[in-house]
Amino acid sequence: MSEPSAPPISKRRSGQVMGGAFVSDPRCVVKGDKVIGVRCAHCRYPTSPPAPWCPACQHREQVEAEFGPGGTVWASTLVQIPVGRWAPPYAMAYIDLDDGPRVIAHLEAPAILAVGTRVNIVGGDDGDLIVRLA
Amino acid sequence: MSDRKEVVIRGVGSSHYGRFPDRRVESLAWEAILEAMQDAGAEAGEIEAVFVGSVFGPPGVATRTLRGIGIGGVPVITIEAACASGTAAYHEACEAVALGRYSCVLVFGIEHLSSLFTRGAIVPEATDSEGRAGLPLPGLYALQAQRYMAQFGTRPEAFAEVAVKNKGNGAHNPRAQLKGSAPTLDEVMSAKMIAEPLTFLQCCPVSDGSAAAVVGRPKGRRGEVRVLASAMASGQLWDHRSKEFWGEGPVRRAAQAAYAQSGIKPSEVDVLEVHDSFTIGEILTLEALDLCKVGEGASLAPSGHTQRGGQQPVNPSGGLLSRGHPLGATGTAQIAEIVWQLRGMAGAHQVPNAKLGLVETMGGGAAGMEGNASVVSLLALR
Ligand SMILES: [Zn+2]
Numbered sequence: 001m002s003e004p005s006a007p008p009i010s011k012r013r014s015g016q017v018m019g020g021a022f023v024s025d026p027r028c029v030v031k032g033d034k035v036i037g038v039r040c041a042h043c044r045y046p047t048s049p050p051a052p053w054c055p056a057c058q059h060r061e062q063v064e065a066e067f068g069p070g071g072t073v074w075a076s077t078l079v080q081i082p083v084g085r086w087a088p089p090y091a092m093a094y095i096d097l098d099d100g101p102r103v104i105a106h107l108e109a110p111a112i113l114a115v116g117t118r119v120n121i122v123g124g125d126d127g128d129l130i131v132r133l134a
Numbered sequence: 135m136s137d138r139k140e141v142v143i144r145g146v147g148s149s150h151y152g153r154f155p156d157r158r159v160e161s162l163a164w165e166a167i168l169e170a171m172q173d174a175g176a177e178a179g180e181i182e183a184v185f186v187g188s189v190f191g192p193p194g195v196a197t198r199t200l201r202g203i204g205i206g207g208v209p210v211i212t213i214e215a216a217c218a219s220g221t222a223a224y225h226e227a228c229e230a231v232a233l234g235r236y237s238c239v240l241v242f243g244i245e246h247l248s249s250l251f252t253r254g255a256i257v258p259e260a261t262d263s264e265g266r267a268g269l270p271l272p273g274l275y276a277l278q279a280q281r282y283m284a285q286f287g288t289r290p291e292a293f294a295e296v297a298v299k300n301k302g303n304g305a306h307n308p309r310a311q312l313k314g315s316a317p318t319l320d321e322v323m324s325a326k327m328i329a330e331p332l333t334f335l336q337c338c339p340v341s342d343g344s345a346a347a348v349v350g351r352p353k354g355r356r357g358e359v360r361v362l363a364s365a366m367a368s369g370q371l372w373d374h375r376s377k378e379f380w381g382e383g384p385v386r387r388a389a390q391a392a393y394a395q396s397g398i399k400p401s402e403v404d405v406l407e408v409h410d411s412f413t414i415g416e417i418l419t420l421e422a423l424d425l426c427k428v429g430e431g432a433s434l435a436p437s438g439h440t441q442r443g444g445q446q447p448v449n450p451s452g453g454l455l456s457r458g459h460p461l462g463a464t465g466t467a468q469i470a471e472i473v474w475q476l477r478g479m480a481g482a483h484q485v486p487n488a489k490l491g492l493v494e495t496m497g498g499g500a501a502g503m504e505g506n507a508s509v510v511s512l513l514a515l516r
Pocket of ligand 1 (some may be wrong): 055
């Protein structure tokens with residue numbers, strides 16, 4: 001039996017990045033400079049990651065769709081505490097992708113961007129969506 | 135509505151709030167329940183059902199708690215609605231009594247976070263897309279604050295003023311985690327930044343604690359508090375189409391239902407305990423409760439309106455910012471505070487002439503939804 005290392009940060013389901021067990025990834029899938037998802041065949045509601053039916057109108061037929069690379073900052077903040085694999089300072093924002101869903105993203109540069117700023121998807125970093133000033 | 139029965143809060147109780155890693159979680163609940171039962175003049179045999187609010191349990195905490203006090207054989211229901219778990223349990227108890235299902239229900243909220251989050255802050259939920267991406271809860275609220283500043287030209291000091299007010303109140307609350315601590319505006323503004331614009335002193339402490347209430351049909355005993363209204367609203371989709379701030383919708387819908395049930399106008403409320411897990415939360419909540427127009431909430435603390443001596447004191451107990459936030463216990467702690475205020479028993483943080491009280495709790499933390507649930511309840515001495 002080996003010596004226990006640093007105490008776990010949490011005893012609950014915190015994911016491997018926090019020293020816990022594997023947790024299936026709930027984040028939207030990033031492919032190149034696009035977010036992959038689905039769009040409702042009836043009301044065009046965009047969803048990522050995909051849902052079992054359209055969350056807005058419950059229509060069952062949804063078609064695969066790509067969103068981005070362009071989007072607009074709903075709001076952004078600079079986080080000054082460590083969270084998971086992220087060390088401070090790091091910036092996060094809600095981005096309304098053009099004709100697409102609102103997604104949470106990391107800003108490439110650790111600085112706050114004004115509401116309404118245009119951004120582009122850079123790509124994914126270990127599954128996290130990264131955007132930068134357009 | 136006429137066939138609904140009158141519901142009262144017969145008694146309330148609570149533990150102290152703080153970090154008690156060496157205490158059994160049940161012992162905190164026992165403290166709250168025994169005080170509430172004695173306050174209500176209720177015997178264990180009168181309890182027809184038990185409604186419990188808890189987020190992180192542990193699983194079985196309700197039954198383990200009841201073992202110690204010998205209550206059993208009745209329905210025991212544990213409810214999780216994030217930070218609103220305690221008030222959700224309370225709301226369901228009130229509904230059950232109003233509809234005639236039970237005449238006496240024990241409600242308690244219980245949480246023991248110090249044995250779960252060993253380094254302080256709550257670890258974001260790895261099964262949630264935003265939690266997994268590294269967005270901490272203060273980050274979620276900071277995003278609302280940033281949007282708020284952009285929309286209304288609000289300065290960061292306006293958020294800090296909420297912390298000065300609430301922690302100033304909580305300094306006088308002997309059960310609060312941060313009792314005795316009343317920071318100045320400069321101290322709040324210059325505290326360690328957590329997520330801009332929210333500093334450490336604008337974030338509630340992570341706590342252990344429990345609070346309880348005995349809810350039922352009136353017995354005509356002194357100190358019974360009448361439940362004039364209780365309403366719960368869960369979150370709907372929060373997405374690119376949403377015009378409201380995150381979390382605003384459930385509070386607004388629960389408040390409108392509670393005002394409609396009771397015929398009470400927001401301006402008539404004398405004292406409020408609301409969800410101020412982060413300073414911006416109190417501001418958005420007061421707007422959703424219709425105490426003011428959207429965009430004017432940030433002026434309510436600086437203008438004195440929501441100060442302890444103001445026209446509508448908000449969080450005279452110190453709120454979550456001072457009491458601490460034992461998630462599932464917070465809602466029942468707020469209920470207990472308003473009951474004490476209405477009876478004139480709140481001690482050093484008593485508000486003068488509090489006849490009509492309001493409790494609001496908002497629980498959230500599921501990406502893409504406005505929130506998990508909000509409960510709003512209106513209370514008055516019987
Ligand atoms: Zn649809």
